[in-house]
Amino acid sequence: MKEFDLAVIGAGINGAGIARDAAMRGISVVVLEQNDLCSGTSAVSSRLIHGGLRYLEHFEIPLVYESLHERRYLRQIAAHLVKPLRITIPIYESAKRGPLLIRLGMIVYDILSMGKRMPGHDMLDADELLEAAPGLRREGLCAGARYYDAQVTFAERLVLENLLAARAAGASIRTYCRARKIGVKAGCIDEILFEDTITGEQGSLTASVVVNAAGPWVDQVLGIAADNPKQLIGGTKGSHIVVGRFEGAPVDAFYIEAEADARPLFIIPWNDQLLIGTTDIRYKDSLQEVRASRAEVDYLLAETNRVFPSARLAVGDIHYAYAGIRPLPHRVKGPESAISRKHVIKKNKAIAKGLISVVGGKLTTYRHLAEQTVDRVGKMLQRRTAPCRSFDTPLPGGWGFDAAKDELQSLAILSEQGLERLLSIYGGRATQIVELCRRKPALNRCIDAEQTVLAAEVVFGIRDEMARTLSDLVYRRLMLGLNADQGRRHYNKIAAIAAAELAWDERRMTDELNALQQYSDSFRVVE
Ligand SMILES: Cc1cc2nc3c(=O)[nH]c(=O)nc-3n(C[C@H](O)[C@H](O)[C@H](O)COP(=O)(O)OP(=O)(O)OC[C@H]3O[C@@H](n4cnc5c(N)ncnc54)[C@H](O)[C@@H]3O)c2cc1C
Known part of the structure; x- marks a missing residue:
């Protein structure tokens, strides 16, 4: 013990x-x-590092201020993971939140962001909006706003x-x-x-x-x-769908107001796809397997198609969907959004x-x-502890980017896309993967024709990043599980490298592959 x-x-x-x-x-x-x-x-959030413009509606000024402050710290300590994100809000004549209210919110947000090194907001007219996002619905579009927040692609x-x-x-x-x-x-x-x-x-x-x-x-x-x-927790469920970029898809993230219930929704460019969400529904069922319901999926598709008619999204266009429970304080009454x-x-x-x-x-x-x-x-503990330094100490991969890039280039086997991929996942720690490639030349190879994934990453995930299963490697180390095909074309190759490293026998490898397939299938939305 x-x-x-x-x-x-x-x-x-x-x-x-x-x-x-x-x-x-x-x-x-x-x-x-x-x-x-x-x-x-x-693992199932909207992946935004944001002040939470929406919280201003509930006068949660201290929460917005705290969040904007933290956004700045995270940009500093994890610059490879947390990146700026430009967000556009289109405003339609029928919207509950009109241009004046949005503008007021933007001004307050800017004031609370002061000194946080992000540009302030712009207000746009309908023509400017359509120029920036030609796929946007024209009818009733009266104005828009554009502001900056941040995104963590791989939470x-x-x-x-x-x-x-x-x-x-x-x-x-x-x-x-x-x-x-x-x-x-x-x-x-x-x-x-x-x-x-x-x-x-x-x-x-x-x-x-x-x-x-x-x-x-x-x-x-x-x-x-x-x-x-x-009871302390009163969870609410939130779901997202992930689709490919459709015709007329926006370059910026879009923050839209749903017609069905006036809730704000995000359409976010993410990981070369679009992440669309979320819902907010009180939840009392099992926490074991939380999945997006068909009603939630239909709601997200309908609202996106309404604002971007050229999208014509249907269930068959969804790469996968995910859902999770917000661990919010237990509140019996009132709308979910007000918790x-x-x-x-x-x-x-x-x-x-x-x-x-x-x-x-x-x-x-x-x-x-x-x-x-x-x-x-x-x-x-009745102990004097050292002062907190989490705000200005970079995370392990949060420094040494130039050296890591040079080292990766020196392998001369990665494509430009592969280089970017490794830096956005490992940051400065990519240097350690290069060292592994040098120590074990058999791992110094790409597992894909596009030359974006190194065999060494699998062994690195096991030795240095605590991966124990194939799903850990695919979904939470190499991050391939979040691709459009959920990384399926790589499963066998990753399994073979992991099996050699962890001395899995044939049976264990088959079990791992089956468990991974089942896990990936559980995010699929069936028509
Ligand atoms: C749909 C949705 C969208 C969101 N979007 C955003 C966003 O864009 N930006 C933002 O800032 N926040 C967002 N959030 C909120 C944010 O994701 C959560 O508040 C946060 O992730 C909660 O983290 P946690 O560590 O408390 O809980 P979790 O991530 O759930 O971690 C709890 C862990 O405890 C483990 N555990 C449970 N029981 C045991 C046990 N007996 N023994 C050992 N381990 C155990 C679980 O396996 C789990 O891994 C969103 C949330 C949801 C649901």
Whole structure:
């Protein structure tokens, strides 16, 4: 049994951020994650690092200010993952939010963004809008606005890099390791029992403080510490569809108002495709397999076709769809959109001293949430910890871009597209992949005709990035699972390299391939 200061349950963005900050401040940390890292809500968002213009409608000025502040930090510490995104809002005569209201929102957003190194907004007339986006519906178009936010194409890699930073600072990261029981003795945390969900092995550890960062599973984790704990989470479901670029598709991201219910929706250029979402529906069902419903898919298709008539999107055009549950605070009444996206760090004193749960939050604000949580952990440990440096310490891949580019070029086997791909995934850490290619010449080859994917990435994912299954590699390390074909043409080649590295026998390799196919199929939308 090992002893830690802090056990973090959940390796989504919040758990990963907390682990990084705590380990960098000298706290001994273990992270327990029941699946692979970033396999919960953090993998199914709109992938925006944004102030949240919409929150202004609910007068959540401090949340918008905090988010815009964090957007700047993330651009600095993870420039390879977080990129600026220009967003256009078309305004139609029938819209609930007219030009005056939008303009007012834009001015407030600009003021709150001041000093954050992003250009301010522009207001556009109908002709300017149509020139920028010829596919846009003309009838009723009266004006528009254009502003900047940011996008994290691969949120999965943001989570991973936080965990890698935590590990480099001494944290122990255990994926596929489910917390099964949090023992409580005399009002304090006692043993934590866990189980490896791949091997079935059981184990235990002790920690003075436990942070429950289990996202939508927060109440379930409280349930392994106490009988009938008070419900903290009131999840809402959000779905996205991913389609190819259609005729007249916009170059900018578009923020539109849905005709059916006046909700704001995004159509976002992402990963050479368009990411369209989202919905917001109270959710009480199983968290096991959350999938986009046909009604949600039809709603997203109809609203996109209405604003971009040339799209003529149908179910058959969808590459895949994904859905997830926002771990929002439990609210019985009121519209879903009015539930605050502000996070709450809740001490669960009624269950045990030393137990904290994280409720709500956004990808955008994870770093600040982590800082606030670790401040509390430090107080609970009655220890002076080192000051927080998560805001100005680059993530492991967040520096050394020029050197990485030179190194990749020196391999002389990658196409321009391949070079870009590796830099956008690994940032400065691409240098380590080149070193691996030099040490193991058999891995110094591309697995595709377009020369975009290196064989060495598979071994790197296993040795350096904690991948344990084929799905981990395809969806959360090499990021091929998010391509239009879900990376299917690469599965056999990746499986062969992984099998050699992990000494999988024929049967294990077949099982891994079947599990991956099944996982990919689960995102398909059937006509
Ligand atoms: C549709 C949608 C769109 C969104 N869009 C945006 C956006 O554009 N920008 C933005 O900033 N935010 C966005 N968000 C919000 C953001 O994605 C979430 O707030 C955030 O990802 C929550 O992260 P988390 O770490 O708390 O939870 P999760 O990512 O769900 O992580 C919790 C982890 O805990 C693990 N776990 C659970 N139980 C156990 C156990 N017993 N033992 C071990 N591990 C366990 C789970 O497996 C999971 O990996 C969106 C959310 C949704 C749903």
